[in-house]
Amino acid sequence: MMKNWMMICLALFSGVNIAMADCGNAVDRLSISHAYVREMPPGMDTTAVYFSLINKGDKAVYLIGASSLLSQRAEVHMTMEKHGMAHMQHQTEVKISAGQSIFFEQGGMHLMLIGLKRDVKAGDKVPVTLLFNNDVELEFGAEVRDFRHKPDGHHH
Amino acid sequence: MTEFKKTGRNTPFWVLGIGIAILGFSVSFAWWNSGQKAPVVPEKYSEVGGDFTLTSDHGPVSLQEFRGKVGAVFFGYTHCPDICPASLSNIAAAFDRFKKTEQEKLFGILISIDPDRDSPGKVSKYAAYFHSRIYGLSGSPEEITAVAKQYMVAYQKDEADAAGKYLLGHSSYIFIINAEGRVVDLMGHKASPEDIARVLRKWLL
Numbered sequence: 001m002m003k004n005w006m007m008i009c010l011a012l013f014s015g016v017n018i019a020m021a022d023c024g025n026a027v028d029r030l031s032i033s034h035a036y037v038r039e040m041p042p043g044m045d046t047t048a049v050y051f052s053l054i055n056k057g058d059k060a061v062y063l064i065g066a067s068s069l070l071s072q073r074a075e076v077h078m079t080m081e082k083h084g085m086a087h088m089q090h091q092t093e094v095k096i097s098a099g100q101s102i103f104f105e106q107g108g109m110h111l112m113l114i115g116l117k118r119d120v121k122a123g124d125k126v127p128v129t130l131l132f133n134n135d136v137e138l139e140f141g142a143e144v145r146d147f148r149h150k151p152d153g154h155h156h
Numbered sequence: 157m158t159e160f161k162k163t164g165r166n167t168p169f170w171v172l173g174i175g176i177a178i179l180g181f182s183v184s185f186a187w188w189n190s191g192q193k194a195p196v197v198p199e200k201y202s203e204v205g206g207d208f209t210l211t212s213d214h215g216p217v218s219l220q221e222f223r224g225k226v227g228a229v230f231f232g233y234t235h236c237p238d239i240c241p242a243s244l245s246n247i248a249a250a251f252d253r254f255k256k257t258e259q260e261k262l263f264g265i266l267i268s269i270d271p272d273r274d275s276p277g278k279v280s281k282y283a284a285y286f287h288s289r290i291y292g293l294s295g296s297p298e299e300i301t302a303v304a305k306q307y308m309v310a311y312q313k314d315e316a317d318a319a320g321k322y323l324l325g326h327s328s329y330i331f332i333i334n335a336e337g338r339v340v341d342l343m344g345h346k347a348s349p350e351d352i353a354r355v356l357r358k359w360l361l
Contacts, residue, residue, distance in 0.1 A: 038241055041285035043278075046237040072319075079238050085310050086239050086345065087325035106242040107346050113237075114321065147245040148286055149252065 029057030035142035072115030205339035233270035248287035249349035264290035
């Protein structure tokens with residue numbers, strides 16, 4: 001029960017905010033939860049954002065870009081593993097089918113912030129904007145989290 | 157006396173049954189127990205490992221210095237956004253599952269496969285952020301190539317972007333090293349802190 005309340009508070013606190021273009025309701029149908037940014041050692045210029053993205057609508061949407069005020073660039077990457085060798089693959093378009101939830105998580109799909117303008121510390125809030133097809137933008141704040149002691153970013 | 161004889165005559169069957177069961181159990185337990193202690197390394201990797209000397213921010217560090225301790229060796233780089241920090245966080249969290257006195261018998265080593273950007277100072281500070289018992293090492297490109305070869309670690313620079321930034325593809329195994337300095341287990345980067353702690357504990361005993 002307590003946990004559920006915490007989840008709800010966290011979701012509210014994450015403050016999913018919509019700045020939108022297409023007067024349509026596409027943004028209302030998209031929601032973000034469990035958004036975290038990985039705290040990195042001081043001086044590092046990249047980090048990753050993890051979150052769940054849900055498309056509650058009845059049409060597929062396409063994630064085609066991302067940005068953050070805190071970094072020069074933001075790119076969706078997928079960690080692929082083959083024969084014990086891991087590679088990052090830049091994803092230029094991610095389809096989220098109607099009713100589908102997509103998990104951005106460690107060792108899988110993640111939003112990479114490249115060229116951090118400053119160190120991010122646990123507790124900080126990082127603004128992130130996702131860009132979808134039809135000029136739909138979704139803004140949210142992701143909390144920086146220290147994964148050393150709670151390394152499991154999973155939530156499902 | 158007669159009664160004793162009677163029981164004596166009837167018991168052998170079930171006594172024998174129990175005896176066989178106990179024997180069977182002991183044999184399988186011994187087998188299981190020895191299996192638990194045998195290195196768990198895929199055939200292809202049975203020859204990997206061995207000593208090396210690389211450089212930390214405090215000078216040369218050799219694997220030989222960690223004899224008597226059980227460790228986790230990982231190859232990565234400081235610009236790595238996902239797998240390396242995830243693996244190092246998991247190793248750190250695994251260490252935290254041990255008592256302080258036990259932790260003194262554990263070590264972690266991060267070997268940079270990006271020596272062009274990762275100086276010994278940089279990779280040492282990076283590794284120490286995750287845990288004080290994780291040592292970050294770098295070296296000359298030749299030294300890194302040699303150690304990577306010993307451990308059958310493949311790595312490859314991806315194409316650089318306009319700003320000259322690049323990522324690397326690399327083997328993501330965590331090599332578990334026993335007290336004699338041998339590779340005794342290979343864990344994937346998705347291994348949880350519990351998984352890593354369990355394997356470390358097995359070799360610590």
